Amino acid sequence: MALIFETATPGLRTAPERADVACFVGFIARRREQPLPDAVRQQLREAGWVDGPWRQGTDALEALENVPVVIDSWALFDRLYAWDQRPVGRAPDPVSGKPMHCATYLGAAVRSFFARGGRRAVVVRVGDPWAFLESASARAAKRRARLGRLLPGFDHGAGVARVFDPLDPSTWQGIEHLAGLDEASLLCMPDLPDACSTEPRLPPVGVALAPPPEGFVECSEEESPLPVDTGLRALLAPRLDSQGYGPWRVAVAAVRGFLARHQREVLFIGALPLPREDARRPLSDGGVHAHSDMLAFLRRSGVFEADGQHGASELSVASAFVQLGYPWLNTTQARDLPENLEPPDGVLAGLLAGSALARGTHASAAGDISVPRLRDVQSAEPVPGWGAGPSSPAARLAERVCLFAPQAGGWALQSDVTTSADEAWRSGGVSRLMATLLRAARLRGQGVLFDGNGPATWSRLQRSFEDLLKGFWRAGALSGATPQEAFSVRCDRSTMTQNDIDNGRLVTEITVWPAHSIERITVVLALASAGVGRSDAREVA
Structure with a gap:
């Protein structure tokens, strides 16, 4: 007699007023060698994707493309999705001769979500990831199509109509699946900054070796091996130039508009993209340093409303529906990502979900440096200068962006805010509270x-x-x-x-x-x- 163990899969329904469920939409491959578990198939059958009115073919169902899948553990996610198999480029590793791979940003975000307090997620796979080292011409040619996978209609030209029926799941793509996810409170699209970036910058010629951790221990025959250097540390994480911020801003504004029209109970948790130095230089007086006033740059570039403008334009990301995390974090788990940096949206979503379960969704998730979930943050890009007073660039940025910064005792989330221009809606806890009240009402x-x-x-x-x-x-x-x-x-x-x-x-x-x-x-x-x-x-x- 053989014993077979299978990861249990949650049912579709959960507490209707739960405020910690995150929906992740993005690019990730399916682990083809892993058959679809019976529990997951049953979950999809209950939702009507197997033999219901919007059923899909066998191949499409096995691929889990454009299908929402409820995930309640990292183990189940790891079994279903090849989150660690994003090709770095076409050339093989010069040492091993094998193709080089890195983690996907969607996989890293889901990993951080569960590691930092998240308990339940919904994953919508919109396609396979593209190679990280891709030419600028290829990225520019495919950018609109990729954004269209995340935000249906983004890739349509002016005057081209697209059918979206909130009551017909067969018409849903990308974030439109939120129309049928009443339990979701948070939305993450970790691939958005990378999809808007230009050609990845080449690493510097000389890369300093990472210093080993200091300390003296007794010799042991069972010492842990040193971490394998995959070469990813030398690859620079995506950064946006002046052309890249335009599509990103339009995309976030489109998310904001969709939530306002169709799902006012959901908050978009995004990552503020890293800027290239040449993107900020024309907007400043003689160039800026990476630690300078990022908020002023965002206002000048049109990401936020201009100074003195209370309302926000249609292309502004200022909204009570949007929370942006910054900077990008170097964690112990991010060794499988370029520059060993992960976007902060997965970390932020996990902290918000954990705080909602422990203290209520209205409570601020910022300011508690004793939380061990942030002790694996080693550094960031850039490292914000915190503690220089309320008029410092970091403090001003923290008024509109969820800022991670080092303090005595470790890294901590310093601000839990929305990007809204209206101070009444600035607190992230207030926005989440109102979303919960709307759902309950x-x-x-x-x-x-x-x-x-x-x-x-x-x-x-x-x-x-x-x-x-x-x-x-x-x-x-x-x-x-x-x-x-x-x-x-x-x-x-x-x-x-x-x-x-x-x-x-x-x-x-x-x-x-x-x-x-x-x-x-x-x-x-x-x-x-x-x-x-x-x-x-x-x-x-």
Whole structure:
């Protein structure tokens, strides 16, 4: 008799108000030698991808391309996806003669997500990764198509329409799968900076050897072998020139717009790309150093709104839906990446997910240097100069970007913020709190969609929301000495006109005072008799 062990796979459904699930969309290969586990196949069958109305062919299903897969462990991810098999270039290794490979940025992000507190993820594979050492002409020619895999419609020309039906999964591609992922709270696209970068810069002629760790130990016959130098440390991580920031900014703005229209309960967790020195020099006075005012550069280049401009243009990344991590991190696990640097979005998503599970999604994930999850961060590019006062370049950048910086005792996340130009939406905890409230409001509203639109239903819905908000207030998510000071709920004739009532529309107005906000914020939940619920709170700032 033989015993066969198989990694268990979670079901599709989880707690509806859970706020720690991340969706990863990007380029990664499928491990073809590994057959699709029965548990994963059953998961896809329950979602309708096997024999449902939007079923796929056998080959497409085995490839797991453009199919959302729920992952609850690094072991399952490692079994399904060849995350460590991205080709470096066409030339083989001069020493071994074998093709050179590095890790994918999607794989590194998922690895960091689980290592730093994440428990559940959804992976959408949009294609195989491209070779890291690719010519500038090849990258430029394929950039739009690659971004189109992540953001459908990005590769379409002006006037070319594309069909996307939020109720028809057969039309979904890339991030459009969020339309059917009600449990997802965070979105990561780790390949975005690399897809927008130009030709990778050649490494410097002389590369200093990494110094061995200091220390004196007794001689041992079982000493751990030194880490193998794969040569990846000499390859420079992707950096954007002035031409690269344009597509990246447009792509992030497209993500922001999609979330605002179709999934207001999700936050985009991205990595702020590293700039090339020649990208910032024309925008400064006589050139800048890597540690100078990055925020000023981003404003001048149009990534953020210009100084004194409160609102954001359509191509600005300033939004309550966006959190960007910076700088890129050198961790003990990043030896399989170029320059041994990983984008910070996977690390940030893991910290946010872990904080949501431990302290609530409203709590800031910044400032706790005692958390052992960051002790594997050895350095970063660039290393921000923290502690020089509130007017320092690093402190100014931390007002709009989730900044990692060294402190006494190790590296820590110094700021947990969105990129919003509106200070009321600047706190990352406030934005995540409102997203959680929107999800909770939608779920409670769906429970009365088919009830009579009258005072009895209004009172029942109002009590349900009041009980929900009291729980948030007791958890410290809302300010105020009493529940009456922390929030208010109205669902009566003052929130609806007679025309609303006659046409089956139910409108509930919820006003809350988040603990980390400078002003009260109002959520409006509108339910229609046709069974469609709509909740509005966050604006694209």
